[in-house]
Amino acid sequence: xxxxxxxxxxxxxxxGNEAIARGIVEAGCLVASAYPGTPSSEILPxxxxxxxxxxxxxxxEWGVNEKVAFEVAAAASFTGAxxxxxxxxxxxxxxxxxxxxxxxxxLKGGMLLVVADDPGPHSSQTEQDSRxxxxxxxxxxxxxCSAAEAKEMVFDAFDLSERFGIIxxxxxxxxxxxxxxxxxxGELRPPKGQVKFEKEPSRWVCLPASVKVNHPRLxxxxxxxxxxxxxxFGKYNYEVxxxxxxxxxxxxxxxxxxxxxxxxxxxGREDVAVLKIGTPHPLPVKMVTDFISRHPKVLxxxxxxxxxxxxxxxRTGILGRWNGVVPGAGELLPEVIAGILAKILGMDQPSGxxxxxxxxxxxxxxxxxxxxxxxxxxxHRASYFSIRQALPNAVNPSDIGCYTLGVNQKAVDAVVDMxxxxxxxxxxxxxxxxxxxxxxxxxxxxxxxxxxxxIPGLVSAVYNRHAFVLGILDNSTTAMTGGQANPAxxxxxxxxxxxxxxxxxxxxxxxxxxxxRTIEAYDVAAGKEAVKEAWEHAQSxxxxxxxxxxxxxxxxxxxxxxxxxxxDPEKCIGCKFCINFFNCPGLVFDETRSKAYxxxxxxxxxxxxxxxxxxxxxxxxxxxGK
Amino acid sequence: xxxxxxxxxxxxxxxxxxxxGKIALERGESVIGSEVHGMAQRGGSVISHFKxxxxxxxxxxxxEADILLAFDQSEAVRNLHFLKKKGSxxxxxxxxxxxxxxxxxxxxxxxxxxxxxxxGYALLKEHMGGNFLFLNxxxxxxxxxxxxxxxxxxxxxxxxxxxxxxxxxxANMKVLALGAEAICSGR
Ligand code: SF4
Ligand code: SF4
Numbered sequence: 054x055x056x057x058x059x060x061x062x063x064x065x066x067x068x069g070n071e072a073i074a075r076g077i078v079e080a081g082c083l084v085a086s087a088y089p090g091t092p093s094s095e096i097l098p099x100x101x102x103x104x105x106x107x108x109x110x111x112x113x114e115w116g117v118n119e120k121v122a123f124e125v126a127a128a129a130s131f132t133g134a135x136x137x138x139x140x141x142x143x144x145x146x147x148x149x150x151x152x153x154x155x156x157x158x159x160l161k162g163g164m165l166l167v168v169a170d171d172p173g174p175h176s177s178q179t180e181q182d183s184r185x186x187x188x189x190x191x192x193x194x195x196x197x198c199s200a201a202e203a204k205e206m207v208f209d210a211f212d213l214s215e216r217f218g219i220i221x222x223x224x225x226x227x228x229x230x231x232x233x234x235x236x237x238x239g240e241l242r243p244p245k246g247q248v249k250f251e252k253e254p255s256r257w258v259c260l261p262a263s264v265k266v267n268h269p270r271l272x273x274x275x276x277x278x279x280x281x282x283x284x285x286f287g288k289y290n291y292e293v294x295x296x297x298x299x300x301x302x303x304x305x306x307x308x309x310x311x312x313x314x315x316x317x318x319x320x321g322r323e324d325v326a327v328l329k330i331g332t333p334h335p336l337p338v339k340m341v342t343d344f345i346s347r348h349p350k351v352l353x354x355x356x357x358x359x360x361x362x363x364x365x366x367x368r369t370g371i372l373g374r375w376n377g378v379v380p381g382a383g384e385l386l387p388e389v390i391a392g393i394l395a396k397i398l399g400m401d402q403p404s405g406x407x408x409x410x411x412x413x414x415x416x417x418x419x420x421x422x423x424x425x426x427x428x429x430x431x432x433h434r435a436s437y438f439s440i441r442q443a444l445p446n447a448v449n450p451s452d453i454g455c456y457t458l459g460v461n462q463k464a465v466d467a468v469v470d471m472x473x474x475x476x477x478x479x480x481x482x483x484x485x486x487x488x489x490x491x492x493x494x495x496x497x498x499x500x501x502x503x504x505x506x507x508i509p510g511l512v513s514a515v516y517n518r519h520a521f522v523l524g525i526l527d528n529s530t531t532a533m534t535g536g537q538a539n540p541a542x543x544x545x546x547x548x549x550x551x552x553x554x555x556x557x558x559x560x561x562x563x564x565x566x567x568x569x570r571t572i573e574a575y576d577v578a579a580g581k582e583a584v585k586e587a588w589e590h591a592q593s594x595x596x597x598x599x600x601x602x603x604x605x606x607x608x609x610x611x612x613x614x615x616x617x618x619x620x621d622p623e624k625c626i627g628c629k630f631c632i633n634f635f636n637c638p639g640l641v642f643d644e645t646r647s648k649a650y651x652x653x654x655x656x657x658x659x660x661x662x663x664x665x666x667x668x669x670x671x672x673x674x675x676x677x678g679k
Numbered sequence: 680x681x682x683x684x685x686x687x688x689x690x691x692x693x694x695x696x697x698x699x700g701k702i703a704l705e706r707g708e709s710v711i712g713s714e715v716h717g718m719a720q721r722g723g724s725v726i727s728h729f730k731x732x733x734x735x736x737x738x739x740x741x742x743e744a745d746i747l748l749a750f751d752q753s754e755a756v757r758n759l760h761f762l763k764k765k766g767s768x769x770x771x772x773x774x775x776x777x778x779x780x781x782x783x784x785x786x787x788x789x790x791x792x793x794x795x796x797x798x799g800y801a802l803l804k805e806h807m808g809g810n811f812l813f814l815n816x817x818x819x820x821x822x823x824x825x826x827x828x829x830x831x832x833x834x835x836x837x838x839x840x841x842x843x844x845x846x847x848x849x850a851n852m853k854v855l856a857l858g859a860e861a862i863c864s865g866r
Contacts, residue, residue, distance in 0.1 A: 064704060065704070066697075066700035066701065066703075066704050066710060068714070091716055091717030092716065092717060094716070094717075095716070175715070175717060176716075176717030198735070199711065199735065199737075200711075228713055228737055228738065231713060231714045231715065231716050232711060232712065232713050232714075232737040233696055233697075233700055233710065233711070233712045233713070233714060233729070233737075234709075234710060234711045234712070234737070235700075235703075235704060235709055235710055308736070308737070310735075311735040311736040311737065312735075312736040312738060314735045314736065315734055315735055315736040315740070316736075316740065319740070319743070386738065387736065387738050387739075387740040387741075388740065388741055391740065408760075408786060408789070410782045410783075410785050410786040410789065411756075411759055411760055411782075411786055413782035414756060414780050414782040414783040414786060415756060415757065417780050417782060417783075418753070418756060418777065418778070418780055418783070420753045420756050420757055422723070422724045422757065423687055423722065423723050423724045423753075423754075424723055425688060425720070425721040425722055425723030426721060426722045426723070427721065427722070428689065428721060428722060455721060458721060638722050653809070654773065654800055654811060655689075655722075
């Protein structure tokens with residue numbers, strides 16, 4: 054968590070996600086729930102921190118997945134409380150069911166849905182545009198261009214939600230979530246209305262008969278909100294006119310507006326006008342078509358899908374994604390936008406990659422971007438090594454989290470979405486079974502992901518008798534997203550809140566798994582043994598077997614023995630086995646000498662690599678050698 | 680003033696923009712920047728953008744950065760295109776020989792880049808018992824020592840001190856001075 058630096062004024066430098074959190078607390082939200090996922094993860098912990106600081110009575114909780122978080126927040130709104138659900142873009146896929154349904158409701162308390170998008174993507178399996186989802190569900194969406202604007206939008210989103218009784222989406226993209234900016238701090242506003250649930254089945258039960266009333270009402274709401282966006286939201290939807298006669302008009306939403314503004318300023322272009330849209334759905338169509346009619350050419354800049362473009366009654370003459378002027382995939386980085394503009398304006402624009410000298414230097418020096426990898430000392434690396442060594446021929450489905458990086462250990466063969474490691478285990482088993490062949494299957498899933506969506510797949514596998522091994526990599530945290538607690542840990546966010554630990558082993562047994570073994574992840578020998586045994590058990594009884602590989606995440610800085618290691622150059626034969634199958638950043642290969650060595654910049658002295666080298670070249674540094 | 684800060688996930692590069700932000704706030708200046716969180720933080724290339732002044736976009740455009748603060752020499756080279764002409768590079772070097780390259784030297788000459796390098800790992804081994812977690816403060820000290828950011832040592836050390844957890848305060852002050860001195864003495 055970032056230090057909030059206070060000065061005499063009430064400004065602080067906040068991360069976009071902290072600014073959103075501050076808005077949520079100040080707006081008098083009473084129930085906030087989320088599941089962590091980059092780029093949204095910092096929001097909920099910051100909500101808890103600000104709630105503690107400002108003395109808000111609100112509840113702040115991690116839900117076990119996004120569907121849970123969404124439904125918790127929705128029900129709170131049924132009582133009249135302001136509520137909020139927070140997730141990343143693919144999290145909304147998980148929460149799509151309640152989202153689509155509750156969009157039809159006439160809500161009572163304001164409900165804010167914060168969905169963080171990841172154009173690029175930097176840390177996701179898709180770069181889908183949640184504004185599209187808002188359009189699909191027919192709910193309004195705010196698209197902030199900065200941290201400060203995102204905070205301001207939180208208040209308006211709650212108000213709008215209450216005014217129309219509709220879920221309102223705030224869609225920050227990664228550059229807003231992880232932008233750091235000076236932001237005005239305010240005080241806690243008193244909660245609106247009263248928390249009182251009134252029984253009214255026609256309102257709160259989603260019967261088909263209700264939909265016949267609710268859907269036309271929803272359509273009417275969309276048009277009323279559109280009308281409001283045309284006239285009342287000038288602080289988010291406004292024109293920055295050109296000083297000189299305009300040669301180009303740009304309609305920009307979200308962070309694209311910020312980027313294009315800086316480029317035009319840098320270039321000193323006084324002949325380009327910009328229409329900023331902060332409410333891309335429902336699009337204030339009149340405002341946009343009026344702007345279009347006043348400019349010779351109009352370019353649309355938005356991330357990542359053509360959501361505003363799609364809502365235009367007529368796209369003739371528009372420069373955008375529909376005619377390939379704007380790329381259909383990837384983040385609209387400043388260099389990309391500059392390239393598009395330069396082309397339209399007929400300017401020379403040096404490529405963002407720098408000069409040919411730089412390219413030559415990078416090539417000569419063999420410098421490439423460093424790929425993300427498991428941390429030195431990471432227990433997952435040891436678990437993967439045990440799994441691969443025990444059953445080299447196995448298929449290894451895996452899941453979403455740090456451990457997806459096990460691709461570098463050649464221990465991850467297929468990843469689709471949260472929880473799919475378990476269900477893919479079933480799929481691989483059934484395909485082989487139906488074909489009359491057999492192959493070992495060892496799936497891997499993290500502790501938090503197991504609770505998120507692993508359990509239904511496991512129940513299904515027990516019921517249907519699917520033989521595979523499920524390795525639950527329990528590092529006692531949700532590591533990839535920065536170390537949030539989860540049911541296996543039991544901690545909660547707000548000061549004074551006490552959670553209860555949910556025991557993974559008991560859950561698995563409760564699901565009907567008969568082979569459940571917990572081992573220390575660093576113990577490679579025990580790991581190998583357990584994997585072999587588990588597969589034999591699974592195969593002979595045609596049922597899933599579970600191994601829990603336990604060791605805390607390195608980010609929690611666990612207290613553990615320091616085992617200083619070295620590679621004996623006499624014994625190292627340069628086979629690269631350790632590099633190819635273990636791949637610790639602390640263990641690198643000197644191509645000129647053809648020997649492995651320890652890179653002390655990264656090695657954390659966990660000692661696991663000692664059991665990796667088949668030639669005994671890696672050993673603990675003896676006392677005298679230290 | 681536009682900064683680009685680069686390194687490898689885990690080196691603690693985010694601390695640098697926190698320090699810069701705190702100083703700007705005290706001076707009453709506007710700031711906006713962009714950070715990397717999530718998967719890329721796990722040992723991959725990481726980059727922070729930080730702009731002080733009247734800007735809207737959190738990202739620095741290629742060719743616009745005043746200062747490139749590099750925690751790793753390879754990342755420094757990979758991101759050199761961000762520097763404007765006559766911009767300054769502060770870089771942690773661990774293998775000077777690996778950087779000997781004619782094209783690179785030509786580029787530095789052509790673009791009139793001001794290079795300030797220090798051997799961070801060696802310094803921390805010598806003075807801080809090899810605790811490389813201090814690299815971030817060391818680099819901030821070096822930037823300060825290079826006198827390129829327009830920030831006084833007093834301002835920077837006050838900000839670093841206030842942002843440090845109490846038990847690291849004294850050590851951080853020592854490392855900050857170490858970094859500044861390393862640049863001044865050309866080590
Ligand atoms: S340390 Fe062992 S595994 Fe690694 S290259 Fe040398 S001999 Fe091969
Ligand atoms: S001891 Fe070996 S496995 Fe552990 S961090 Fe160091 S190099 Fe990596």
